[in-house]
Amino acid sequence: MKAILKRGELPSENIKINIGGSKSESNRLLILQAQFPNISIENLSESDDSTVLKKALNVINGTVDVHHAGTAMRFLTAYFAAKEGAAILLTGSQRMQQRPIGILVEALRNLGADIAFVKNEGFPPLKIKGKKLLKTEVTIKANVSSQYISALMLMAPMLPHGLKIVLDGNTTSVPYIEMTLSLLKKIGIESSFANNEIVVSAAKNVEKQSLIVESDWSSASYFYSLVALSESLQVTLGSFSRESLQGDAALAQLYNSLGVETVFNASEKTISLVKKDIPLPDSLLLDLSNTPDLAQTIAVSCFGLGISCRLTGLHTLKIKETDRLLALKTELEKLGATVQIDENSLSLEKTSQIYLNKTIETYQDHRMAMAFAPLALRTELTIQNAEVVSKSYPNFWKDLQKIGVVCELGSSAK
Numbered sequence: 361m362k363a364i365l366k367r368g369e370l371p372s373e374n375i376k377i378n379i380g381g382s383k384s385e386s387n388r389l390l391i392l393q394a395q396f397p398n399i400s401i402e403n404l405s406e407s408d409d410s411t412v413l414k415k416a417l418n419v420i421n422g423t424v425d426v427h428h429a430g431t432a433m434r435f436l437t438a439y440f441a442a443k444e445g446a447a448i449l450l451t452g453s454q455r456m457q458q459r460p461i462g463i464l465v466e467a468l469r470n471l472g473a474d475i476a477f478v479k480n481e482g483f484p485p486l487k488i489k490g491k492k493l494l495k496t497e498v499t500i501k502a503n504v505s506s507q508y509i510s511a512l513m514l515m516a517p518m519l520p521h522g523l524k525i526v527l528d529g530n531t532t533s534v535p536y537i538e539m540t541l542s543l544l545k546k547i548g549i550e551s552s553f554a555n556n557e558i559v560v561s562a563a564k565n566v567e568k569q570s571l572i573v574e575s576d577w578s579s580a581s582y583f584y585s586l587v588a589l590s591e592s593l594q595v596t597l598g599s600f601s602r603e604s605l606q607g608d609a610a611l612a613q614l615y616n617s618l619g620v621e622t623v624f625n626a627s628e629k630t631i632s633l634v635k636k637d638i639p640l641p642d643s644l645l646l647d648l649s650n651t652p653d654l655a656q657t658i659a660v661s662c663f664g665l666g667i668s669c670r671l672t673g674l675h676t677l678k679i680k681e682t683d684r685l686l687a688l689k690t691e692l693e694k695l696g697a698t699v700q701i702d703e704n705s706l707s708l709e710k711t712s713q714i715y716l717n718k719t720i721e722t723y724q725d726h727r728m729a730m731a732f733a734p735l736a737l738r739t740e741l742t743i744q745n746a747e748v749v750s751k752s753y754p755n756f757w758k759d760l761q762k763i764g765v766v767c768e769l770g771s772s773a774k
């Protein structure tokens with residue numbers, strides 16, 4: 361399916377949109393709920409990645425295919441490895457089979473896990489035989505993906521003596537580790553993270569409780585971009601709060617300089633994004649190592665606004681749904697941008713013109729589709745394979761139309 365996008369009449373009134381639960385929080389809580397069934401979850405994400413994980417957690421013997429879901433792949437590897445009696449072939453999409461998992465498998469094997477690589481050493485699919493893991497300490501390389509570390513933390517309460525995780529090297533995507541820690545603490549599991557050491561206690565049960573998932577800040581980023589690229593849009597998004605567990609809540613600060621003010625409405629648990637007519641900076645310089653999922657949104661916003669940017673801390677982007685650095689460069693340049701990339705950064709030159717009627721490839725990456733869509737306020741464009749958005753935000757195209765983008769959804773044939 362392709363999406364042909366053009367600017368319609370933008371609403372002058374405040375538009376309200378309910379984005380839906382955070383995929384990261386949901387996927388952590390699903391792993392914890394599998395261990396502690398008296399936890400209930402409200403505002404669970406309806407994303408493909410959460411749906412596939414929820415379904416996988418019912419399997420104890422057989423094949424589990426997580427498709428494109430990275431967190432599901434990583435969290436389930438650790439979960440099944442420690443689940444006595446599990447006998448699982450854990451696989452995923454072709455891209456998932458190119459996303460490295462050797463660092464996590466090695467850490468689990470050091471704890472005594474029985475995991476074999478079925479095709480390529482270091483990559484899914486994996487054959488996992490669940491067993492009791494008796495060791496209490498493991499060291500793991502921390503600069504490739506925080507998901508490996510969260511996976512160990514979420515499994516740790518299942519171990520008879522809990523787990524100490526020593527982080528080796530610079531730790532990447534730290535807010536995601538802190539989110540895991542906060543959720544463990546919230547349900548009553550003793551845990552700590554200081555001086556590159558994480559400690560999580562064992563737990564057989566927790567108190568019966570209901571947890572409400574905050575909506576997804578990464579999904580909110582596309583509305584920040586839309587408001588920034590508009591003249592006077594005002595959008596209210598639910599349900600969000602200032603005390604977020606999600607690192608991507610940094611959006612509220614990050615988009616200030618791009619003319620988007622965030623008003624927190626504590627009683628309604630909403631945020632209102634309001635366009636401010638302020639002078640824009642010539643250039644934006646940001647280290648996004650804490651918020652890697654915002655890189656595409658911000659790069660495209662800067663391009664649409666005609667300002668230059670240099671984004672650093674992007675070393676994890678190459679192993680996500682696609683090589684996001686290369687994908688960004690290729691697609692932005694189609695629209696007239698000049699972009700330079702290296703191992704961990706992207707530099708965009710100031711451009712005043714955006715080419716019309718270009719087709720953006722999405723490389724099976726939901727964030728490529730959603731990050732480029734706001735440019736519809738500045739040019740007409742087509743997004744190829746628009747269905748990819750369901751990985752994290754199934755209602756994206758519907759919600760986009762609410763704020764005045766005309767969205768013609770058709771077949772993907774060019």
Ligand SMILES: O=C(O)C1=C[C@@H](OP(=O)(O)O)[C@@H](O)[C@H](O)C1
Pocket residue numbers: 383384385431504505506507510532533536652653676
């Ligand atoms: O733990 C999580 O929920 C996530 C961690 C991040 O991955 P990395 O730690 O691999 O950067 C992020 O990009 C991903 O979308 C979700």
Ligand SMILES: C=C(OP(=O)(O)O)C(=O)O
Pocket residue numbers: 428429430431432653680681727752
């Ligand atoms: C990187 C992402 O997801 P995952 O790694 O879980 O596939 C994402 O949602 O941007």
